[in-house]
Amino acid sequence: MRTRRTAPNADEPATYTWQPAPGELAVAAMRLGHGADVNGAHEAHAHDFPGLAYFAEPGGVVRTGKQVRHVEAGDLFVIAPGDVMGRTHSDDLLDAHGWGVFFTADALGPDTPGAHLAWRTHPLLFPFVHGRAVDALRLRVPEQQRGEWTARVEALHDELRHRREGYREAVSAHLVLLLVAVSRLAADVVGDLRENAEPLLAEVFDVIERRYPEPLSLREVAAAVRISPGHLTSTVRRRTGRTVQEWITERRMVQARRLLAVTDLPIGDIGRQVGFPDPGYFARTFGKVHGTSPTRWRGSNQLNGR
Incomplete structure (x- = not known):
C-alpha cells in the first residue's frame, strides 16, 4: 500500500x-495485532480514503482524534x-x-460515482460521510456474527x-x-447522519460534479456556494482532510482513469474531456497523482481487464 504524505x-x-x-x-x-507494522514513529494522521478496523476479541487500544478507546470484543471502527x-504507540495493538x-x-466498480460524490450517493458508503466532524464511528458486531466477519x-x-484468476471479482x-454488513449495523447512525448531512459539502461536491470537465477554480466554487474562498478552504479541509482543488x-482523475481503461481515445482528448486543455499539464498532473504516465497506466489496466 503506497501512500503520499501531505501536511498543509x-x-x-x-x-x-x-x-x-x-x-x-x-x-x-x-492484520492488526502482535507483529503488525506499528511502531512509535507512527504520527497522528488522517487518510483521504475509507477504512475499517475490526476486532473479534478484546485487547489493545485504538486512538481516534484525542480519544483512547480500549478494544472490546466485536468492536468495528468505521x-x-x-x-x-x-x-x-508501539504496544497499542500488542494484545x-x-x-x-x-x-x-473505485474498487466498487466502474459505475461508482466520482470518489468525492460517492460517499453521499452510494448506499454502501454512507456510513463514511462524517469526515472530521466526529471521531471514527464505533459499532459493535453481535457475538453470533463475529465468526462470519x-x-x-x-x-x-x-x-x-x-491473486488467483478472478481475484479482482472475488475481492x-x-x-x-x-x-x-457495515450498513446494516450502522442503520440507526446513518439515519442520523442523513438528517444532519453537511449541506455545504453537498453543494461543493455538486458544483464539482457538474463543472469538473471545464476550467474550475476555488474562487468559482466559492462564488457558486456563496461564501468566501478562505472560509470554503478551511471548512472543506477540516471536514474532509483535502482542499477544494x-x-x-x-x-x-477518476473520470480520466475510466476513459483510459474503457476507451481508445487519444490521451490529449481524454485530458480535454476532464478539464485539462493542455495535454502536457494533464500528463504531468496524472503522473504526479498516480506515479506513472497515462499511457503506461492505460496499458497496465486494459491488459488486466479493467
Whole structure:
C-alpha cells in the first residue's frame, strides 16, 4: 500500500493519499495485532480514503482524534476520509486480534460515482460521510456474527495475497458483502447522519460534479456556494482532510482513469474531456497523482481487464 504524505500546516495532522501502482486493485487487508507494522514513529494522521478496523476479541487500544478507546470484543471502527487517528504507540495493538480493511470508491466498480460524490450517493458508503466532524464511528458486531466477519475478512486477505484468476471479482464481492454488513449495523447512525448531512459539502461536491470537465477554480466554487474562498478552504479541509482543488483534481482523475481503461481515445482528448486543455499539464498532473504516465497506466489496466 503506497501512500503520499501531505501536511498543509505544522499544527495539523498529516493526510495520507493512496497511490496505487499501475494495475493495482485499491483494496488492502492487514492484520492488526502482535507483529503488525506499528511502531512509535507512527504520527497522528488522517487518510483521504475509507477504512475499517475490526476486532473479534478484546485487547489493545485504538486512538481516534484525542480519544483512547480500549478494544472490546466485536468492536468495528468505521474510519471516514479525514478522520484523525492518534499517534500510535508501539504496544497499542500488542494484545489485539483484528483486521484493517482499506479501499477507494473505485474498487466498487466502474459505475461508482466520482470518489468525492460517492460517499453521499452510494448506499454502501454512507456510513463514511462524517469526515472530521466526529471521531471514527464505533459499532459493535453481535457475538453470533463475529465468526462470519472474521471468515469474510480472511477470505478477502487470501484473495489479495494469492491473486488467483478472478481475484479482482472475488475481492470486489467480499468487499461489497463487508460494506453491506457495515450498513446494516450502522442503520440507526446513518439515519442520523442523513438528517444532519453537511449541506455545504453537498453543494461543493455538486458544483464539482457538474463543472469538473471545464476550467474550475476555488474562487468559482466559492462564488457558486456563496461564501468566501478562505472560509470554503478551511471548512472543506477540516471536514474532509483535502482542499477544494484536490477534490476537483480527484474527480477529474477518476473520470480520466475510466476513459483510459474503457476507451481508445487519444490521451490529449481524454485530458480535454476532464478539464485539462493542455495535454502536457494533464500528463504531468496524472503522473504526479498516480506515479506513472497515462499511457503506461492505460496499458497496465486494459491488459488486466479493467
